[in-house]
Amino acid sequence: xxxxxxxxxxxxxxxxxxxxxxxxxxxxxxxxxxxxxxxxxxxxxxxxxxxxxxxxxxxxxxxxxxxxxxxxxxxxxxxxxxxxxxxxxxxxxxxxxxxxxxxxxxxxxxxxxxxxxxxxxxxxxxxxxxxxxxxxxxxxxxxxxxxxxxxxxxxxxxxxxxxxxxxxxxxxxxxxxxxxxxxxxxxxxxxxxxxxxxxxxxxxxxxxxxxxxxxxxxxxxxxxxxxxxxxxxxxxxxxxxxxxxxxxxxxx
Amino acid sequence: xxxxxxxxxxxxxxxxxxxxxxxxxxxxxxxxxxxxxxxxxxxxxxxxxxxxxxxxxxxxxxxxxxxxxxxxxxxxxxxxxxxxxxxxxxxxxxxxxxxxxxxxxxxxxxxxxxxxxxxxxxxxxxxxxxxxxxxxxxxxxxxxxxxxxxxxxxxxxxxxxxxxxxxxxxxxxxxxxxxxxxxxxxxxxxxxxxxxxxxxxxxxxxxxxxxxxxxxxxxxxxxxxxxxxxxxxxxxxxxxxxxxxxxxxxxxxxxxxxxxxxxxxxxxxxxxxxxxxxxxxxxxxx
Amino acid sequence: xxxxxxxxxxxxxxxxxxxxxxxxxxxxxxxxxxxxxxxxxxxxxxxxxxxxxxxxxxxxxxxxxxxxxxxxxxxxxxxxxxxxxxxxxxxxxxxxxxxxxxxxxxxxxxxxxxxxxxxxxxxxxxxxxxxxxxxxxxxxxxxxxxxxxxxxxxxxxxxxxxxxxxxxxxxxxxxxxxxxxxxxxxxxxxxxxxxxxxxxxxxxxxxxxxxxxxxxxxxxxxxxxxxxxxxxxxxxxxxxxxxxxxxxxxxxxxxxxxxxxxxxxxxxxxxxxxxxxxxxxxxxxxxxxxxxxxxxxxxxxxxxxxxxxxxxxxxxxxxxxxx
Ligand SMILES: Nc1ncnc2c1ncn2[C@@H]1O[C@H](COP(=O)(O)OP(=O)(O)OP(=O)(O)O)[C@@H](O)[C@H]1O
Ligand SMILES: [Mg+2]
Numbered sequence: 001x002x003x004x005x006x007x008x009x010x011x012x013x014x015x016x017x018x019x020x021x022x023x024x025x026x027x028x029x030x031x032x033x034x035x036x037x038x039x040x041x042x043x044x045x046x047x048x049x050x051x052x053x054x055x056x057x058x059x060x061x062x063x064x065x066x067x068x069x070x071x072x073x074x075x076x077x078x079x080x081x082x083x084x085x086x087x088x089x090x091x092x093x094x095x096x097x098x099x100x101x102x103x104x105x106x107x108x109x110x111x112x113x114x115x116x117x118x119x120x121x122x123x124x125x126x127x128x129x130x131x132x133x134x135x136x137x138x139x140x141x142x143x144x145x146x147x148x149x150x151x152x153x154x155x156x157x158x159x160x161x162x163x164x165x166x167x168x169x170x171x172x173x174x175x176x177x178x179x180x181x182x183x184x185x186x187x188x189x190x191x192x193x194x195x196x197x198x199x200x201x202x203x204x205x206x207x208x209x210x211x212x213x214x215x216x217x218x219x220x221x222x223x224x225x226x227x228x229x230x231x232x233x234x235x236x237x238x239x240x241x242x243x244x245x246x247x248x249x250x251x252x
Numbered sequence: 253x254x255x256x257x258x259x260x261x262x263x264x265x266x267x268x269x270x271x272x273x274x275x276x277x278x279x280x281x282x283x284x285x286x287x288x289x290x291x292x293x294x295x296x297x298x299x300x301x302x303x304x305x306x307x308x309x310x311x312x313x314x315x316x317x318x319x320x321x322x323x324x325x326x327x328x329x330x331x332x333x334x335x336x337x338x339x340x341x342x343x344x345x346x347x348x349x350x351x352x353x354x355x356x357x358x359x360x361x362x363x364x365x366x367x368x369x370x371x372x373x374x375x376x377x378x379x380x381x382x383x384x385x386x387x388x389x390x391x392x393x394x395x396x397x398x399x400x401x402x403x404x405x406x407x408x409x410x411x412x413x414x415x416x417x418x419x420x421x422x423x424x425x426x427x428x429x430x431x432x433x434x435x436x437x438x439x440x441x442x443x444x445x446x447x448x449x450x451x452x453x454x455x456x457x458x459x460x461x462x463x464x465x466x467x468x469x470x471x472x473x474x475x476x477x478x479x480x481x482x483x484x485x486x487x488x489x490x491x492x493x494x495x496x497x498x499x500x501x502x503x504x505x506x507x508x509x510x511x512x513x514x515x516x517x518x519x520x521x522x523x524x525x526x527x528x529x530x531x532x533x534x535x536x537x538x
Numbered sequence: 539x540x541x542x543x544x545x546x547x548x549x550x551x552x553x554x555x556x557x558x559x560x561x562x563x564x565x566x567x568x569x570x571x572x573x574x575x576x577x578x579x580x581x582x583x584x585x586x587x588x589x590x591x592x593x594x595x596x597x598x599x600x601x602x603x604x605x606x607x608x609x610x611x612x613x614x615x616x617x618x619x620x621x622x623x624x625x626x627x628x629x630x631x632x633x634x635x636x637x638x639x640x641x642x643x644x645x646x647x648x649x650x651x652x653x654x655x656x657x658x659x660x661x662x663x664x665x666x667x668x669x670x671x672x673x674x675x676x677x678x679x680x681x682x683x684x685x686x687x688x689x690x691x692x693x694x695x696x697x698x699x700x701x702x703x704x705x706x707x708x709x710x711x712x713x714x715x716x717x718x719x720x721x722x723x724x725x726x727x728x729x730x731x732x733x734x735x736x737x738x739x740x741x742x743x744x745x746x747x748x749x750x751x752x753x754x755x756x757x758x759x760x761x762x763x764x765x766x767x768x769x770x771x772x773x774x775x776x777x778x779x780x781x782x783x784x785x786x787x788x789x790x791x792x793x794x795x796x797x798x799x800x801x802x803x804x805x806x807x808x809x810x811x812x813x814x815x816x817x818x819x820x821x822x823x824x825x826x827x828x829x830x831x832x833x834x835x836x837x838x839x840x841x842x843x844x845x846x847x848x849x850x851x852x853x854x855x856x857x858x859x860x861x
Contacts, residue, residue: 056733080739088737094730097723105727108720109739155734162739287655335833343654345836347601348789351782352832356825363822469778473666476659484656515674518667525660526648 006068007032007197008053008084008166013062015048015221022048023221025062030166035188035198037212037229039205041241045221046201047089050168053199054086055079066166081111085164089171089201091151093158095144099135100126102143102154106161125161132190133157134183149180156187166197173204181207205233217241257385259502265391267498268398272453273471274478274490275405276446282422282485283442284340289350290331291450291475292468293357297324298451299458299467300361303372313375321451328447329440340439354468362465369462372455394456401452402491405445409487414441422485477517480524551843555797558804559710562703566696575699579767581807582706586760588787588799589713594642594753595785596793597717597725598746601658604665605784608638608754610776611668612761617685617771627691627766631705634762635755642754646747665776672773684772691766698767705763709756713796716752725749726794790831792838801839 008030015023023045030036040046051057053064055076064071071079080086094102100123106112107122130139133153136146143154152172159167172188173181181204188211192198202208208215209229217224217238225235232238277291301320305311311319331353339345374390381387409415414437420428421438429435450471454463461467477497482489497517505513565578587605595602612634619625619633649660672679679685691701716722727735728742735742765771774780784803791802806824813820835841 054737056736075741076733076736077739077741080737085739086737088733092731092734094727094734096730097727101723101727105724105735105740106738108724111739158734158738281655287658335829339836342836343658344599344601344789344793345832347603347655347658348786349829349832352786352825352829355782356822356829359822359825363818476662480656480659511674515670518663518670521659521663522667525652525656525663 004032005029007034007066008199009063009065010049010053011063011065013049013052013064014060015045015052015057016060021221023052026218026221026223028216028223028226030197030199032197033192033195034213035192035200035211037208037215038199038201038218039203039208039215039232039238040218040224044219046218047170048221049218050086050170050199050201053079054084054168077109080162080164081109083111083163083165084168085159085162085166086168087152087155087159087170087172089174091148091155093143093146093151093154096142098140098142099130099146099154100139103129103157103161106158109162111162129157129160133160133187149176152176152180152184156184160191164196166199167191169198169200169202171201171203173202173207185211209233254384255506257383259499259506261382261385261387263499263502264495265387265394265498266502267495268395269453269457270474270478270498271402271491271494272398272449272456274475274482274494275402275487276449277475278479278482278485278487278490279418279422280439280442280446281479282487283418284332284336284421284439285343286332286336286340286346286350287343288446289347289472290354290357290468291350291446292470292472293354294324294328294447294450295454295471296357296361296463296465296468297327298454299372299463300365301451302455302458303365303370303463306372313373317375317452317455320455321448324451325444325448328443331447332440332443337436337439354472358465358468365465367465369464370458371462372458374459375456390459397452397456401449405449408445414438418442473517477521480521547844551797555800559707562707563700566699570696572695575695577808577811579699579702580811581804582702583760583764583767584784584787584803584807585800586706586709586763587757587784588791588803589710589796590753590756590760591784592788592793592796592799593713593717593756594725594746594749596788596795596799597722597729598749599654599729599793600652600746601654601785602661602750602753602781603658603778603785604661604663604776604781605753605757606776606778606780607661607665607668608641608757609761609764609780610665610672610771610773611641612638612758613765613771613775614672614679614685616762616765617688620688620766621685627762631759631762634758638758638761639751639755642751643747645754646750650743650746662778662781665781666778669773669776669778672776680772682773684770684774686770688765688769688771690769691763702763702767705759709759710796710800713756717796721745721749729794786828786832789836790828790838792840795838795840798838798840805839 006029010026010028013023013026014021026049028036038046038049048057052059053071055071055074055078059072066082066084069082071082094105097105103126104122107125112122126139133156135153135157136150143151146154156169156172169188172184176184185207188198188200192211200208200212212229214227215229215232216226217232217235219241224237224241225232227235273291273295276294277288280286280288298320301323302313302317305316305320306313335349335353336346374388375393376389379386379388380392409419417428417433418438418441420431420433421435425435453471454467474497478490478493481496482491482493497520500520501513501516504516562578566575587609591602591605594600595605615634615637616630619630645661645664649657652660673681691698717725724735724740724745728745732742761775764775787802787806788799789802790806791800792798809827810820810824813823816823831839
């Protein structure tokens with residue numbers, strides 16, 4: 001059994017793009033079973049943090065550990081196979097593949113294959129995941145025929161297919177209608193109930209505050225505040241950086 | 253001593269031709285992301301059009317070259333408008349289509365002119381003795397024309413509206429579109445310039461090297477080398493690399509063995525692609 | 539495999555290609571015309587080259603402009619082993635497969651980071667280096683002339699015909715099996731969005747290297763049989779024109795489908811041969827036709843399969859011909 005505290009630890013993480021410090025000495029940690037929100041204005045470095053944690057970008061310095069094991073220097077697919085999956089801010093489906101094939105791709109990684117599951121089991125699991133996230137019934141249609149909201153669901157379904165313990169969602173609610181938003185908020189809660197730990201980047205603070213146990217706010221790659229949703233959203237530095245005004249989202 | 257002079261002089265002449273070929277190739281790659289495998293075809297057409305205008309229509313050589321280059325430039329725009337525009341974002345399509353066009357053009361030239369080598373006369377006859385090295389006036393003229401053409405290109409790119417727009421598109425296409433630059437027009441004009449430059453090179457070389465329907469292969473290969481060595485998308489890098497290649501080839505031919513001249517490009521190409529894919533000046537690739 | 543043919547469209551596709559294949563086996567029954575058989579044999583070679591090209595390049599959209607490298611390497615290897623060691627073809631073929639497979643793996647490794655155009659240039663360069671080397675090291679390779687006198691595969695034309703046909707059939711079936719399963723899906727996914735495949739826990743680099751290696755190995759087998767069949771190998775076996783022809787055939791047929799390059803190679807070789815009496819216009823028509831097909835059907839001839847099937851009220855709704 002792995003420890004519940006300090007499940008994922010980000011320690012002095014730094015990323016420079018040439019002269020630009022996208023992430024600067026950022027530290028935070030996440031306990032097992034928690035939902036942590038990561039917020040910050042546009043260009044604050046949130047997606048870069050995800051890319052660093054998941055191995056899509058090499059860090060300039062600093063460390064990330066997951067269940068006590070360092071993730072530094074690991075390739076994205078290796079990190080996924082440790083149980084850490086992600087979605088993308090710009091949804092990245094396989095447009096010409098059918099919905100079920102989009103999800104099926106994730107069956108062919110070692111994490112799924114090593115369980116000795118056959119095609120039948122894969123098909124079963126695909127249907128299960130598709131239903132869980134609420135994809136349309138016709139799984140034979142190509143992904144290119146989906147609308148934006150369904151593409152987000154598809155991306156989440158693909159990530160769920162690797163049976164993650166920790167799921168990183170990059171703006172899962174952006175561009176969604178209010179019905180779709182409610183559906184995904186419900187999904188996030190359900191996943192957390194199942195025992196999945198989540199790290200969520202989101203601009204829609206109202207919804208994020210409903211689900212998050214804790215929130216970390218960053219700007220210019222540096223931490224502004226961390227704590228309970230209420231604490232963070234009312235933190236003066238956050239209010240100023242995030243809103244530029246004194247209106248608080250918490251009261252919105 | 254004389255050997256060094258010879259290498260510098262003849263290498264420079266070669267470098268000029270390579271620079272004319274490669275700047276256009278780089279330009280359209282940097283601007284539109286098109287790796288144009290029909291680039292050598294423009295060079296070939298430049299030579300054959302000049303030949304026709306001069307011998308068949310009796311137009312004097314200098315205007316014939318200019319007219320040929322303009323015609324080839326227009327063909328370049330046509331290629332871009334008709335064939336490439338619909339699927340410019342697909343590298344696969346662009347590569348295969350342009351190579352197919354190159355082969356089709358080769359067949360058309362073969363049917364029209366036959367396979368025997370042909371030449372056009374020098375722009376100026378005669379030669380000079382430069383410190384013991386005999387150079388033809390035509391070769392010196394190639395250097396002068398290249399200098400003029402490249403300076404003009406530089407002026408156009410830095411001093412005119414379309415030039416600045418072109419540079420902007422080559423740096424950031426979406427950004428350029430956002431600030432209201434008509435990228436379509438930029439692509440088209442770049443294609444014109446690219447084809448024009450290649451055609452000038454083809455016309456200038458054909459008094460020295462015979463034109464054949466297969467002549468498009470050589471410049472294409474050189475363009476690859478120059479572009480890769482110079483750093484993809486860097487015009488300055490391309491020009492530097494063109495002269496570097498010219499000198500290195502001439503050195504190899506004079507000092508080691510003429511048989512190895514053609515291998516030089518290949519070795520450079522492979523070494524750079526494997527060990528330094530960003531070229532001398534290029535940005536690092538991901 | 540038949541269990542996978544769920545939709546009527548897939549069954550019709552299978553029947554279509556099955557009939558063509560069976561037809562090939564009966565050609566010698568109807569005619570032992572030397573010319574006809576050698577035309578078909580040529581087509582089988584190009585089918586091997588184009589379909590083996592497709593399993594990597596067609597699926598990954600990394601344009602391999604130097605596929606003939608494998609043909610040449612396998613050809614020279616065959617010549618050396620046959621003339622100096624006297625090994626039988628059934629040993630030489632696997633050997634060529636292994637050597638070309640490893641070569642593919644090596645090149646795949648070197649070129650891993652490269653994308654689109656860069657990949658095209660470097661594959662072209664590797665083949666050109668091999669071509670120039672074959673001419674330069676003439677003591678071993680016979681220079682421009684190449685190496686003659688390779689022992690023939692069998693002692694009859696019909697024997698050779700069937701040998702090539704069997705090799706081609708096996709390669710074609712293997713490729714269909716390979717690409718219709720998980721690897722085909724993963725390769726297609728990589729070509730559409732590599733990041734999402736990585737995020738699904740799949741080592742995309744390794745998948746691509748493996749596909750390139752298979753592509754090389756199968757082409758190596760083809761190249762070896764090609765050298766045996768011509769009883770000769772020379773630098774032309776890795777010429778740029780050959781590489782380009784292979785890629786054009788695959789594109790005309792339809793990349794990333796295996797059946798597309800099969801059709802593309804078959805149709806273009808047959809057209810090229812049957813149009814011989816058009817004399818000098820032949821190549822012009824050929825090249826212009828290629829440009830026109832690529833322009834109007836960038837997804838290749840196989841993309842016409844569905845509309846045609848529908849016109850004859852054959853097919854089901856979705857699913858491409860070839861899938
Ligand atoms: N690959 C890259 N190369 C160079 N700069 C980058 C790269 N990725 C991100 N950046 C820069 O790093 C900064 C942080 O970007 P990031 O995408 O992490 O922001 P973000 O917080 O996710 O913003 P948003 O809310 O708009 O998604 C930005 O200034 C961005 O331009
Ligand atoms: Mg972001």
